[in-house]
Amino acid sequence: MAEEFFTREFDNGLTLVAQPMAQVSSSAITIALPAGASRDPADSAGSASTASLWLLRGAGDRDTRQINDVLDSLGCQHHEAAQSEHLLVSAAQLGRNLPKVLEVYADILGRPRLTDETFIPCRDLVAQILDGLEDEPMRNCHVLMREKFYPSPLGRNPLGTKESLSGLKPESLRKHLKNHLTPNGTIMAVAGNFDWKELSETVEKHFGDWNGPTPDEVSTSPAEQGATHITKDTAQVQITLAYPAATINDELNYAARITQMILCGGMGARLFTEVREKRALVYAVVARYHSLKDFAGLFVYAGTTPQRAQETLDVTVGELRRLAEGVGEDELARARTQLKSALIMQGESTSARADALAGDFFHLGRLRGLDEISAAIDAVTVQDVMEYVHAFPAENLTTLTIGPDKLQAPNPT
Amino acid sequence: MQFKQQTLPNGLTIIAEVNPSAASMAAGFFVRTGSRDESPTLPISGVSHFLEHMMFKGTDRRSPFDINREFDEMGAAYNAFTSEENTVYFGAVLPEFQNRVLDLLADMMRPALREDDFQTEKKVILEEIALYQDRPQFRLYEKIMASHFGEHPLSHSVLGTPESIQALKRDDMLDYFNRRYSPGNVTLVATGNLDWDALVDKASSSCGHWKAYSVSRDTPESLGTRQSDAIVDAKLLRQHIGTMSAGPGAQDERRYAACVLTTILGDVVGSRLFYALVEPAIAEEASCTYEPLDGTGIFVTFISADPDRASEAVKIARDEYDKFMVDGPTDQEMDAARNKIASAATIKGELPMGRLTALGFDWVYRQEYKPLADHIERIFAVTSEQVHELAKQCDLNATTTLTLGPNE
Numbered sequence A: 001m002a003e004e005f006f007t008r009e010f011d012n013g014l015t016l017v018a019q020p021m022a023q024v025s026s027s028a029i030t031i032a033l034p035a036g037a038s039r040d041p042a043d044s045a046g047s048a049s050t051a052s053l054w055l056l057r058g059a060g061d062r063d064t065r066q067i068n069d070v071l072d073s074l075g076c077q078h079h080e081a082a083q084s085e086h087l088l089v090s091a092a093q094l095g096r097n098l099p100k101v102l103e104v105y106a107d108i109l110g111r112p113r114l115t116d117e118t119f120i121p122c123r124d125l126v127a128q129i130l131d132g133l134e135d136e137p138m139r140n141c142h143v144l145m146r147e148k149f150y151p152s153p154l155g156r157n158p159l160g161t162k163e164s165l166s167g168l169k170p171e172s173l174r175k176h177l178k179n180h181l182t183p184n185g186t187i188m189a190v191a192g193n194f195d196w197k198e199l200s201e202t203v204e205k206h207f208g209d210w211n212g213p214t215p216d217e218v219s220t221s222p223a224e225q226g227a228t229h230i231t232k233d234t235a236q237v238q239i240t241l242a243y244p245a246a247t248i249n250d251e252l253n254y255a256a257r258i259t260q261m262i263l264c265g266g267m268g269a270r271l272f273t274e275v276r277e278k279r280a281l282v283y284a285v286v287a288r289y290h291s292l293k294d295f296a297g298l299f300v301y302a303g304t305t306p307q308r309a310q311e312t313l314d315v316t317v318g319e320l321r322r323l324a325e326g327v328g329e330d331e332l333a334r335a336r337t338q339l340k341s342a343l344i345m346q347g348e349s350t351s352a353r354a355d356a357l358a359g360d361f362f363h364l365g366r367l368r369g370l371d372e373i374s375a376a377i378d379a380v381t382v383q384d385v386m387e388y389v390h391a392f393p394a395e396n397l398t399t400l401t402i403g404p405d406k407l408q409a410p411n412p413t
Numbered sequence B: 001m002q003f004k005q006q007t008l009p010n011g012l013t014i015i016a017e018v019n020p021s022a023a024s025m026a027a028g029f030f031v032r033t034g035s036r037d038e039s040p041t042l043p044i045s046g047v048s049h050f051l052e053h054m055m056f057k058g059t060d061r062r063s064p065f066d067i068n069r070e071f072d073e074m075g076a077a078y079n080a081f082t083s084e085e086n087t088v089y090f091g092a093v094l095p096e097f098q099n100r101v102l103d104l105l106a107d108m109m110r111p112a113l114r115e116d117d118f119q120t121e122k123k124v125i126l127e128e129i130a131l132y133q134d135r136p137q138f139r140l141y142e143k144i145m146a147s148h149f150g151e152h153p154l155s156h157s158v159l160g161t162p163e164s165i166q167a168l169k170r171d172d173m174l175d176y177f178n179r180r181y182s183p184g185n186v187t188l189v190a191t192g193n194l195d196w197d198a199l200v201d202k203a204s205s206s207c208g209h210w211k212a213y214s215v216s217r218d219t220p221e222s223l224g225t226r227q228s229d230a231i232v233d234a235k236l237l238r239q240h241i242g243t244m245s246a247g248p249g250a251q252d253e254r255r256y257a258a259c260v261l262t263t264i265l266g267d268v269v270g271s272r273l274f275y276a277l278v279e280p281a282i283a284e285e286a287s288c289t290y291e292p293l294d295g296t297g298i299f300v301t302f303i304s305a306d307p308d309r310a311s312e313a314v315k316i317a318r319d320e321y322d323k324f325m326v327d328g329p330t331d332q333e334m335d336a337a338r339n340k341i342a343s344a345a346t347i348k349g350e351l352p353m354g355r356l357t358a359l360g361f362d363w364v365y366r367q368e369y370k371p372l373a374d375h376i377e378r379i380f381a382v383t384s385e386q387v388h389e390l391a392k393q394c395d396l397n398a399t400t401t402l403t404l405g406p407n408e
Helices: A047-054 A064-073 A094-111 A117-135 A137-149 A162-167 A170-180 A196-207 A253-264 A268-278 A306-325 A330-346 A350-364 A370-379 A382-391 B047-054 B064-073 B095-108 B115-133 B136-149 B162-167 B170-180 B196-207 B255-266 B272-278 B307-327 B331-348 B352-366 B370-383 B384-394
Strands: A007-011 A013-021 A026-033 A079-082 A086-094 A187-192 A227-231 A237-244 A285-291 A296-304 A398-403 B002-007 B013-016 B023-033 B077-082 B087-093 B186-192 B226-234 B241-246 B283-293 B296-305 B400-403
Touching: A007 A196, A007 B283, A013 A196, A013 A350, A026 A350, A026 B331, A047 A079, A047 A086, A047 A117, A047 A170, A047 A187, A064 A094, A064 B331, A079 B136, A079 B331, A086 A094, A086 A350, A086 B331, A094 A196, A117 A137, A117 A162, A117 A170, A117 B283, A117 B296, A117 B384, A137 A227, A137 A237, A137 A296, A137 A370, A162 B023, A162 B241, A170 B087, A187 A196, A187 A350, A187 B013, A237 A306, A253 A268, A253 A285, A253 A296, A253 A306, A253 A330, A253 A370, A253 A382, A268 A285, A268 A306, A268 B064, A296 A306, A296 B115, A306 A382, A306 A398, A330 A350, A330 A370, A330 A382, A330 B064, A330 B077, A330 B400, B002 B196, B013 B196, B013 B352, B023 B095, B047 B077, B047 B087, B047 B115, B047 B170, B064 B095, B087 B352, B115 B136, B115 B162, B115 B170, B136 B226, B136 B241, B136 B296, B136 B400, B186 B196, B241 B283, B241 B384, B255 B272, B255 B283, B255 B296, B255 B307, B255 B370, B255 B384, B272 B283, B272 B296, B272 B307, B283 B307, B296 B307, B307 B384, B307 B400, B331 B352, B352 B370
Parallel strands: A013 A187, A227 A398, B013 B186, B226 B400
Antiparallel strands: A007 A013, A026 A086, A026 A187, A079 A086, A237 A296, A237 A398, A285 A296, B002 B013, B023 B087, B023 B186, B077 B087, B241 B296, B241 B400, B283 B296
C-alpha cells in the first residue's frame, strides 16, 4: 500500500508532520521542542531534565494528579526526555483518544503551572538519577563518552552535575522555558490511526494560539576527545570508542549506515564474529550510529573482565581499521537486507514511525518514504563503502574506559 | 486474525495467529524449561541458559558462523532468552523468508554441542555473569528470588555462578537437553503475515523425526520465606531495595485482578507509590509489578533511594499497602488502570513480535488461545471488589525483603 505523508506549517512556527497507517488502532505522537539539554544555560546544566519532570506537575486547570488521571484514563503511555537538541515528549494511545490527548498536551506545553513547590522534588529526582548512573557503569560510560566526543555543550550530560543542579532556581528555569518551550522550531509528528483533516484541525484549535520566540542557535566549542580512564572497582571494564561519521543530511549517510551494519548488523557481522564468537572476549560488543544535526559518530562498546580488557580493546580497534582493507559483496548484501528489513519492521510500530518522521524533518526538512530509502540503500556499492571508510577512518579515536586499571590507548595508524 | 493449531504425531504443537495485513512474521520455539528444572543436587546450575547459547553454536549441517550468517542474510531480528521456567528462540522476518527462518530455527533445536564450541562459549557465559554484577537491580533480583523461594525450585539462578559454570561438563548439558527438549515439551509459535500450510509442512519435515519422551515438572505453590536480608556494598551510591510477596499463579483467574492491582499500586507514573515516593522525591524509582509463574506467582516491589532515606521509603511503601488492604481502590484508579493496561496491550499487539510472546505463553501455561480483544475484555471485567479482595488474600506486606547498597 502506498505511503501517505502530510505536513503543515502553522503561523506560530509549529510544524505538524503525519503519516496515517492502515491496520493499526493506536496512534503515536512525538513532539521535539527546541529546549534540549544543549540549550541549558551554561551554569544551569540539568535544566531540560528538570523541566521534563516539572512540566507534568500541573498544567492549565489540572494539578499533577489530575494531569496523570486524565492521561491514564485516555490510556496514554507517555514519556518525556531531555536529549541534546530537543526536549522530547512522546505519547502513544488508541487513535480515537488522540484529539483529547492533544488537548491535554496543549496545556502541558502552553500553560504549564511550574510552581515553586513542585520544582524542588523535580530537581532532587534529577540529582538522584544522576547518582544512580554511578551505580550503572555501562550506562554511565555512554553518557560520559558523548560528553568527550561531541563539541560542548552538544554532548554534555543532560542530567547536569551536582553543582549545576544545586544552583538551579525555579524563577530562572521558568524564564528559560518561556524562551524555549516555543512553537518556533517545534516539530510535532503523528503516526498511526487518525484522519488528517481532523488532526490538522485539532492541532490548529489547541496549539494555534501558542506563541513564543525563536530560540537562539547553540554556539559550540571544540570537543575534548582523546583518551580518558575512570578508575572504578567494577566486575567488567567498560570500553567505549568513538570516531566521526557522516551526519544524516550528508550524502554519504547511507554508506555510513551500511558500514555500521558491516561492523555490527547482526551476530554474523565483524565485531560479534571476531570479538565474541572467535575469541569469546565479551558478552556484549556493539557499534551504534548516532547523529546530531551537524555532528555524528560511530560509538563502539565492549565490556569484559579486567585481564582480557587490553586484548578486547586491541581486537576491536583492529576490526574498525580492517575496514580500510576492503569489504565483501556478501557483507554488503547482508547489510542492505538488514537495513531494509529493520526499516519495514519498525514501520509497523506507530511510536517508531512518529520518531522517524520527527527525525527526518529535523535533519532533512522533509519526510522520506520507504521506497526512497530502499532505493538509496540498494544503490550503495562496495566502492561507496570504501570511499566512506577512507573519508571517515577509525583514527583519532576518542576512548573512554571505566574499570580497575588503565589500558594502553590504541596506537595512531 | 485467524488462529490455527496442530500437533504432530511426536507431540510437537504448532500454533499461529495469522494476520495477513502485517508486514512481517515472527516465529519461535518455546521450550518449557528453565533454571527451575535444573537439579539442585547436580553441578548444573545455569545449564538452561548456557544451553540456550550453545543452540546458536551449530548443528550437524551448520557451523556457528553459518547460523549467524543465515539470520543476517534474511535481515532477521532474532534472539533467544532463558528465564526460570522458559527458554525461547525466535526470529522475525519479512514474509518471503518464512520457510528459511523455520528451516534454520528448527535445525538449531537439534544442536551439535561440540566440545570446543562448549569451551569457547563458557568464557562468554562467565563474561555475562560479570556483566550483571555491575547492574545492581539485576543482582538484587537474582538474590531476592533465591531468598524468597528458599527450597522451592524457582529459587534457582538463571545464570548460575562462575563456579557452577566452570564445573559444568558438555555431557551434563547433553544429558539435560535429552531430558527437557522432547517435542511434547516444545511449542512452535508463529504470528503475523504467514502461510499456515507451509508452516505445518516445514515443521513436519524438519521436526517430525524428533524423538518423544516424557518430561515433567513439579509446580508446588510457594508463599515465600518472608525473611529479611541485606547485602552491604559500600561501592554503591544508592540503596536498592526489593520486596517480594506471593501472588496468583499463571493458571489462576485472579491474574487479571493482579495486573490491575499492581498498576494501581506501582505503575511508573500515576500510582500510589508514585505519589507517595517518587513525586516528593523520597525515592528516584518505586514500582510494583506482578509476575505470574507456573503454579505460583509473585508481587515484586523495587525502590531505589538515597541510603539515608531508604528505611523511610520502605516504611511509606508498607503504609501504602496497608492502607490499600483496608480501603481498596477508588473508581478513578480502577478506570485509569484498566485503560492503561488495555492501551499498552493493544500497542504491543500491533507488532508480530509483540504478539508472539503473549500467544506463546497463553499456550505454554494454559493450553488456550485468547485473542487480544478477549484479554482486554477480561481486564475491563475486573471489579474493584476483586482487586481489594486479592490484596487482602495475598497480604502484600507478608514480604521477603532484601536490600543492596551501602547500608547495613
